[in-house]
Amino acid sequence: MRSGICLLAAVLGVSATAVANPIGIGYVAASGGTLYKIDLSNAAVLDTQTMGRTALSLALDSNGTLWGAFFIGSSTFQLGTIDPTNGAITYSPSTFTGILDGVYGLAFDDTDNLFLMDGTAIYSMNQSTGAISGTYASCDIGGGAVGLGFGRDGQAWMAASTQLQEAPQNGCGTFGGSVPGGSGLDQIQQIANSGAVFYGVTWAGGSAASAELVSFDGTTFSSTPSLTVLGSLPSTSAAIAVPFVAPASVPEPGSLGLLAVGGALLVGAKRAARKTE
Numbered sequence: 191m192r193s194g195i196c197l198l199a200a201v202l203g204v205s206a207t208a209v210a211n212p213i214g215i216g217y218v219a220a221s222g223g224t225l226y227k228i229d230l231s232n233a234a235v236l237d238t239q240t241m242g243r244t245a246l247s248l249a250l251d252s253n254g255t256l257w258g259a260f261f262i263g264s265s266t267f268q269l270g271t272i273d274p275t276n277g278a279i280t281y282s283p284s285t286f287t288g289i290l291d292g293v294y295g296l297a298f299d300d301t302d303n304l305f306l307m308d309g310t311a312i313y314s315m316n317q318s319t320g321a322i323s324g325t326y327a328s329c330d331i332g333g334g335a336v337g338l339g340f341g342r343d344g345q346a347w348m349a350a351s352t353q354l355q356e357a358p359q360n361g362c363g364t365f366g367g368s369v370p371g372g373s374g375l376d377q378i379q380q381i382a383n384s385g386a387v388f389y390g391v392t393w394a395g396g397s398a399a400s401a402e403l404v405s406f407d408g409t410t411f412s413s414t415p416s417l418t419v420l421g422s423l424p425s426t427s428a429a430i431a432v433p434f435v436a437p438a439s440v441p442e443p444g445s446l447g448l449l450a451v452g453g454a455l456l457v458g459a460k461r462a463a464r465k466t467e
Contacts, residue, residue: 213384217256217274218391218403219245219429225277226424230389230432233403233421239277247296247338247380248272248431249304251317256431259293259306267293269306269320282320295338295348296429297382300437305346307331307338312346312357329362331355337381337430339388341408342437349378349390353413379428383408385435390417391427401427 216230223244227237245258246267256272262285270281295307304315311328315321327346335350345356350363357363379401381390388408394400401423406415 213433213435216382216384216389216430216432217248217250218423218427218431219248219258220401220424221426221428223277224424225272225274226427227274228403228423230384230403230405231420233423235424237274239274241272241277242279245272245429246293247306248429249296249298249382250431250434251298251304252302252434252436254433257296257304258429259296261293269315282318284316284319284321286320286322294336295380297338297340297346298434299340300344302434305338307335307346307348309335312338326359327357327361327363329357331357331363335363336379337390339381339383339408341383341388341411342386343411345411347381347383347388347408347411349381352376354411354415355413356411378404380430382430382432384432385437387432388415389420389430389432391423391430392417399425401425403430 214230216228218226218228220226221244223241225239225241225245226235228235243260246261247259249257251257256274258270258272258279260268260270262268266285266287268281268285270279272279292308293306294309297305299305304317305326306313306315310331312326312331313322314324314326316323335348335355337349339347341347341356345358348355355363377392377394377396379391379393381388386407386409388406390404392402392404394402403420403423404417405420406417
């Protein structure tokens, strides 16, 4: 049966490899350099490690590699990759000094490009060197913006003040809509998206001891999405990383024919296997 699946994959020209980071598993960072591996369905802690520094923001790339942004000292920041099995940090060669107000968001877009948000602008990052390589957007990025993700509209999304904000590349950040009382958006510490699903860390009542994992829909932008509380997180949890999910691709007309051929081959392989039993 497995050979039939591999044959179908070969016909379609796709790989039959597994997802690098399991869907449903994420990471949150807390003060003191603590890194938690969590179940995204209920916020249960699956593993705990200690890093040499506290991660200001986290992100997972398409290979399942965990990235972090760290404060080094004297207005200096540095990117690094993190081994989630032991908390070890491998720092990027470059640092950035005197440019950023801080690091409040780190995210990969749908094509695996890395971006960093400092509360007033979004920067593209060179993954080989860890240096800032350009500016994605710097117009009307709300003061106090936290978290970073990319909605299904392709724009950058952030939590800013009491509502969400989105910003197109080389454009200006926009809000829109009034904020209903008790929306909880003013308590978000950071956000990240796994495809069309956004996750966030909130501090209920503004208390770091009441950290919670929430989710909301990222299909269509809303400045005031409805938050679903998934469970409680360890105290001071803030930065969050969730699995990279690329947008679903629409098959080309020609590949539909290949799919039919592949299906027929798979059926034939199953019948042949039965005859030999």
